[in-house]
Amino acid sequence: MSRLRVGLVSWAHVHAPGLARTLAALPQVEFVGSFDETGAAHDGRTHPSLEALLKESEAVVLASTNAAHRRYTLDAAAAGVHVLCEKPLATTVADARAMLDACRDARVQLGVALPVRSSPAMVALKDAIESGRLGVVRAVRATNPGQYPGRWFGDRREAGGGAAMDHTVHVADALRWLLADEVVRVHAELGSFLYGLPVEDCGLLTLDLSRGAFASIDCSWSRPQTYPTWGGVTMHVVGERGTVDVDVFRQSLTHYDDAAGVTKLVGWGDDLNTLMVGSFVDAIIAGRPVPISGEDGLRSLEVVVAAYRSAELRRPVAIAEVA
Numbered sequence: 001m002s003r004l005r006v007g008l009v010s011w012a013h014v015h016a017p018g019l020a021r022t023l024a025a026l027p028q029v030e031f032v033g034s035f036d037e038t039g040a041a042h043d044g045r046t047h048p049s050l051e052a053l054l055k056e057s058e059a060v061v062l063a064s065t066n067a068a069h070r071r072y073t074l075d076a077a078a079a080g081v082h083v084l085c086e087k088p089l090a091t092t093v094a095d096a097r098a099m100l101d102a103c104r105d106a107r108v109q110l111g112v113a114l115p116v117r118s119s120p121a122m123v124a125l126k127d128a129i130e131s132g133r134l135g136v137v138r139a140v141r142a143t144n145p146g147q148y149p150g151r152w153f154g155d156r157r158e159a160g161g162g163a164a165m166d167h168t169v170h171v172a173d174a175l176r177w178l179l180a181d182e183v184v185r186v187h188a189e190l191g192s193f194l195y196g197l198p199v200e201d202c203g204l205l206t207l208d209l210s211r212g213a214f215a216s217i218d219c220s221w222s223r224p225q226t227y228p229t230w231g232g233v234t235m236h237v238v239g240e241r242g243t244v245d246v247d248v249f250r251q252s253l254t255h256y257d258d259a260a261g262v263t264k265l266v267g268w269g270d271d272l273n274t275l276m277v278g279s280f281v282d283a284i285i286a287g288r289p290v291p292i293s294g295e296d297g298l299r300s301l302e303v304v305v306a307a308y309r310s311a312e313l314r315r316p317v318a319i320a321e322v323a
Contacts (some may be wrong), residue, residue: 001028002285007057008034009050009072010064011042013086014149015113015273019061020044022273028281032056037064054079059284061113061277062086065158066165070095077106084111084280084290088169089297091160093305093322096298103294110294111280114173116233117292118275119248125237126178134239137179140215142171146231148221154197162199164190164307167219169300170233172207173292176299178237181209183299187316188307194221205307208316228254229265248272 006029008020023031024044033045035053040046047053054060054075059082062072069090076083083103089112090096103110116122128134144167152158159165176182185208190200202220209215223231233248251269276292283290302319310317 003028003030004281004285005030005032005056005058006281007032007047007053007060009053009060009062009076010034010068011036011038011040012065012068012152013063014151015086016063018273019063019113019277022271022277023061026274026278026281028278028285037068050075051079054081057081059084059281065152066091066160067158070099073099073110074102077102077108077110080106080108082109082111082284084113084277085294085297086113087297088160088165088301088304089294090301091165093298093302096294096301100294100298109284109290110297111283111290112173112292112294112297112300113276114170114292114296114300115272115276116170116174116248117177118270118272118279119233119246120270121246121248121250122174122178125235125244125246128244129178129237129239130180133241134237134244135241137213137237137239139213139238140175141236142175142215143218143234144168144171144231145218145220145222147223147225147227148195148197148201154195154199156199159199161304161308162190162192162197162203163201163219163221164188164203164205165199165304166221167231168203168205168217168304168307169297171215171217171219171235172300172303173296174233174235175207175209175215176296179209179211179213181211181213183207183303183306183319184210185316185318186303186306186310188310190307190311200311203307205303207303228263 205217252265306317
């Protein structure tokens with residue numbers, strides 16, 4: 001079996017530990033270690049500099065703050081290294097376009113970590129839509145609520161925003177993929193109601209798509225810290241011939257732990273990180289386009305940027321105004 005040498009850049013993101021475990025476990029990956037800008041040591045090899053990690057890598061996974069995505073991507077591209085970037089792709093459209101240009105010019109691939117597409121339930125939903133079993137899809141009610149992650153996620157400079165920046169992209173990307181359509185207009189209501197943050201912790205978006213469908217997204221950090229899991233992703237899809245409800249993380253058991261005094265949901269279904277990272281690696285090894293590209297990441301980021309503009313102007317905003 002061909003193996004790809006892959007490194008992890010930064011441990012700033014809450015997903016970093018899970019990504020590191022995935023890289024270490026995948027049989028088609030040789031996990032060459034990580035670089036942490038704080039200088040902290042982690043499981044596996046810790047490289048003293050980004051340059052040292054890039055010299056040993058054919059691809060890297062970025063798990064940094066959102067604002068650092070552009071810098072690390074440009075460094076990796078200059079070294080001829082493929083990139084799988086945590087979502088969102090960037091904090092501004094200009095940064096995202098710079099990342100796309102750098103990777104294209106260096107002839108390396110840029111992927112985005114959006115694992116919802118890897119859900120077997122979402123794959124089945126896409127099959128149902130493409131086969132025509134639902135008829136023309138007219139509306140989607142989607143939710144991606146979660147807990148406030150803390151740390152730099154409430155810092156506009158490092159995160160680019162709050163809950164809307166953190167959670168909108170998952171559903172926006174899934175909608176584009178499921179419906180094979182593009183968002184053309186966004187209306188958003190955003191606010192800080194729960195944690196007293198300088199960024200929004202609650203948000204409700206309404207999207208218009210080019211062929212007439214519309215969708216809503218609840219992207220709020222509305223799950224309390226005592227909630228048994230981080231959050232979730234759901235969709236209620238209305239077609240002319242039928243409706244479908246999808247709960248991406250429904251495959252779980254409720255664990256009541258008296259010793260620890262906590263209740264938590266323990267997933268028993270497919271590991272979406274393994275499916276997502278594995279498909280990225282497989283594409284690089286085979287020399288085919290990665291399944292979720294930098295262009296896909298840009299499209300979902302444009303939805304977020306339009307949402308912020310809409311909330312500021314208190315009116316719907318066309319994607320063309322921010323693209």
